[in-house]
Amino acid sequence: MDAALGTDRTEINKIKLFYHRLIQQKTLAFMCIPFVIWAFIFKYLPLWGWTMAFQNYKPAKSFGEQKWVAWHHFNLLFADSTFYRVLRNTLVMSSIKLVLGFVTAITLALLLNELKNIIFKRFVQTVSYLPHFISWVVASSIVLTVLSPDGILNLLLLKLKLIDSAVLWMGKGEYFWGILGATEVWKEVGWSTIIYLAAISAIDPSQYEAAEIDGAGRLQRMVSITLPGMKPVIIILLIMNMGNILEAGFEPQYLLGNGMNMDYSENLDLFVLKYGMGMGNFSLGTAAGIFKTVVSFIFLFSANSIAKKMGESRLF
Numbered sequence: 004m005d006a007a008l009g010t011d012r013t014e015i016n017k018i019k020l021f022y023h024r025l026i027q028q029k030t031l032a033f034m035c036i037p038f039v040i041w042a043f044i045f046k047y048l049p050l051w052g053w054t055m056a057f058q059n060y061k062p063a064k065s066f067g068e069q070k071w072v073a074w075h076h077f078n079l080l081f082a083d084s085t086f087y088r089v090l091r092n093t094l095v096m097s098s099i100k101l102v103l104g105f106v107t108a109i110t111l112a113l114l115l116n117e118l119k120n121i122i123f124k125r126f127v128q129t130v131s132y133l134p135h136f137i138s139w140v141v142a143s144s145i146v147l148t149v150l151s152p153d154g155i156l157n158l159l160l161l162k163l164k165l166i167d168s169a170v171l172w173m174g175k176g177e178y179f180w181g182i183l184g185a186t187e188v189w190k191e192v193g194w195s196t197i198i199y200l201a202a203i204s205a206i207d208p209s210q211y212e213a214a215e216i217d218g219a220g221r222l223q224r225m226v227s228i229t230l231p232g233m234k235p236v237i238i239i240l241l242i243m244n245m246g247n248i249l250e251a252g253f254e255p256q257y258l259l260g261n262g263m264n265m266d267y268s269e270n271l272d273l274f275v276l277k278y279g280m281g282m283g284n285f286s287l288g289t290a291a292g293i294f295k296t297v298v299s300f301i302f303l304f305s306a307n308s309i310a311k312k313m314g315e316s317r318l319f
Contacts, residue, residue, distance in 0.1 A: 056289040076290040086274065086291070093270040096251040099184040101244050107192045109237065112199035113225055128200075131193025143258035146186050147173065173259065176267035183255055183268075198240070199233055206232035235316035242310060242318055246303030249295045271295050 025032055056076055058069040080086050111131065118124040134142065149156050150172040157169040172178055206228065214224050253272040260268030269277075271291060279288025303318075310317040 053289060053293055055286050056293050058286060060286045060289075062285070072286075076286045077294075079287060080290050080294065088266065089269050089271055089274040092267060093249055093251045095180055096183060096256070096270060097248050099180055100187050100251065101248070103184050103188050104191065104195060104244075105237070105241070107188050108195035109199055109233070111192055112196045112203060112233075113229060115196065115200060116203050116229065117221060117225070128193065128196070131196065133193070134190045135194035137190070139254035139258060142186065142190055143255060146182070146259065150182065171263075173261060174263040176264040179259070179264045179267040183259065186255060186259075187252075198236065202233045202236040203229060238310055238316045239318065242303065242306045245306035246299050248302045249299055 054066075057071055057073060059072055059075075060069055115124055115127060118127070137145075148154055151157075152169040152171060156172070157166070160166045161169070172182065210228050210232075211224055214228060219227065249271055251270045251272070253270075253276075256268050256270050256273055257276075260273070275288040275291045278284045278291070307317050307319065
């Protein structure tokens with residue numbers, strides 16, 4: 004009885020504390036209202052469309068006239084060998100993007116932090132994050148030009164006698180994942196570095212001074228102070244990216260993919276586009292979209308739970 008009363012009081016205290024903080028931060032709460040409305044309209048209301056996955060949806064019919072087929076489209080989805088191929092491609096491309104994105108951005112942030120020449124540091128930062136502002140249409144055109152049979156890469160390799168004839172880079176599917184990973188790094192590494200540099204700037208400078216007095220070199224300070232200081236931000240971003248593990252992208256795959264590398268370039272988003280819009284099978288496309296969302300939720304909550312059990316920073 005006493006334990007139950009104690010639990011109730013704890014819950015009441017938590018609610019009181021929540022409302023007290025809400026009143027204290029009422030300005031921020033009011034500022035969030037437009038974004039909450041936007042999220043509700045564009046992120047939650049469209050969930051009504053998930054009902055299409057359980058119907059033989061026909062655009063010309065009203066909701067009441069649709070034929071309900073339960074899990075039929077999910078059964079078709081999991082019986083389709085193409086679905087498993089695009090799922091493989093999505094997971095591999097997402098994993099490459101995740102690993103390369105984290106490693107390159109953290110490495111660049113550490114190196115930039117060690118630069119003493121402010122002018123050169125700002126120049127490198129500017130050059131590295133400029134590609135982020137280039138649209139994927141332009142970026143893909145640059146990549147296709149560089150990798151064309153008469154592009155600069157083939158010309159350079161021929162000059163160095165590393166190859167005997169021009170390589171059709173975009174015509175061989177086994178090269179696509181590596182090309183996509185390199186392109187993603189080139190385009191986004193500078194932008195991703197900004198948040199890590201912000202995390203580094205929050206580290207107390209006295210820690211570096213104390214380590215330097217103790218005789219710690221640059222590498223030792225980097226490993227013992229900088230990386231641990233970045234750890235909470237790294238873990239939070241890792242959890243968030245785990246929630247996007249099936250979001251391998253759409254534009255680069257759509258623009259760089261072709262009939263010769265389709266077995267490696269087609270991902271879930273292109274699969275949904277092909278069946279949903281290309282073939283008019285909205286129900287199967289919606290079923291694939293639901294699968295992607297559910298798996299993303301599982302990854303997100305699993306990563307957050309693991310971080311919680313390990314005593315690390317987490318989203319909730």
